[in-house]
Amino acid sequence: MSEPVISLRGAQASLGSRPVLRGVDLSVERGEVVALLGANGSGKSTAVRSVIGQVPLTSGTITLFGTELRRFRRWSRIGYVPQRTTAASGVPATVREVVSSGRLSRARLGLLSRTDRAAVDRAIELVGLTDRARDSVNALSGGQHQRVLIARALACEPELLIMDEPMAGVDLVSQEILAGTLREQVAAGTTVLLVLHELGALEPLIDRAVVLRDGCVVHDGPPPQAVGQHALPGHDHVHPHAADESLRTGLLT
Numbered sequence: 001m002s003e004p005v006i007s008l009r010g011a012q013a014s015l016g017s018r019p020v021l022r023g024v025d026l027s028v029e030r031g032e033v034v035a036l037l038g039a040n041g042s043g044k045s046t047a048v049r050s051v052i053g054q055v056p057l058t059s060g061t062i063t064l065f066g067t068e069l070r071r072f073r074r075w076s077r078i079g080y081v082p083q084r085t086t087a088a089s090g091v092p093a094t095v096r097e098v099v100s101s102g103r104l105s106r107a108r109l110g111l112l113s114r115t116d117r118a119a120v121d122r123a124i125e126l127v128g129l130t131d132r133a134r135d136s137v138n139a140l141s142g143g144q145h146q147r148v149l150i151a152r153a154l155a156c157e158p159e160l161l162i163m164d165e166p167m168a169g170v171d172l173v174s175q176e177i178l179a180g181t182l183r184e185q186v187a188a189g190t191t192v193l194l195v196l197h198e199l200g201a202l203e204p205l206i207d208r209a210v211v212l213r214d215g216c217v218v219h220d221g222p223p224p225q226a227v228g229q230h231a232l233p234g235h236d237h238v239h240p241h242a243a244d245e246s247l248r249t250g251l252l253t
């Protein structure tokens with residue numbers, strides 16, 4: 001078998017003085033779709049942020065495509081969708097501008113070629129926002145914002161897609177569009193690691209679930225049946241985004 005796309009071994013990390021990852025082992029093989037589940041505060045976001053180098057490990061190792069994280073440079077192979085609440089920035093921009101920023105890692109000298117622009121248009125189309133491409137993202141709903149963030153991640157045509165709660169606070173129409181988008185990516189061979197509250201509409205796509213509790217892996221195997229994370233012993237997850245659903249919280253506001 002080829003090397004894993006993502007490998008964490010004995011990963012430990014602290015935020016402030018608090019140990020948040022306490023020896024996490026996690027592998028994602030090429031073409032796999034892995035869901036990272038767990039209660040609020042169990043360390044899911046910290047785990048994916050450590051994978052993309054945003055949270056340094058205090059102990060343990062991470063490799064990406066077989067290369068140690070500190071030597072890894074080919075970030076254009078990876079599309080990352082942050083947890084939506086962390087995506088706010090206050091900068092006014094159109095949908096196309098935000099999605100184009102996701103292509104810059106592939107653009108030469110920071111200039112988008114015709115091929116780059118076509119990839120941006122394709123990513124916008126994939127999330128069903130072609131008719132909104134010139135609109136300010138401030139005019140979009142929460143679910144549409146999320147679709148913009150996903151299009152931004154897809155614009156670099158990534159081999160690995162990492163998404164932190166892509167369905168949180170997303171209306172049903174957007175959820176269906178996102179599930180369809182993801183299905184296409186998976187069919188095309190993209191490897192996916194996603195943090196989820198529950199499997200929901202994405203359940204048929206998930207190959208394996210890894211469940212964290214207090215910064216440790218407590219399950220690594222088949223996804224919990226049907227009711228997702230709620231089926232797990234000790235489930236105590238609340239859904240902080242649900243109340244936001246109607247708000248125009250935003251990417252850039």
Ligand SMILES: Nc1ncnc2c1ncn2[C@@H]1O[C@H](COP(=O)(O)OP(=O)(O)OP(=O)(O)O)[C@@H](O)[C@H]1O
Pocket residue numbers: 015016018020038039040041042043044045046047
């Ligand atoms: N910047 C920070 N400084 C200190 N502690 C933090 C910081 N960010 C998060 N934490 C704490 O680290 C722990 C893990 O947070 P993390 O966001 O990784 O959990 P999570 O499983 O993704 O939770 P959620 O489902 O609520 O998003 C939590 O207890 C959280 O309060």
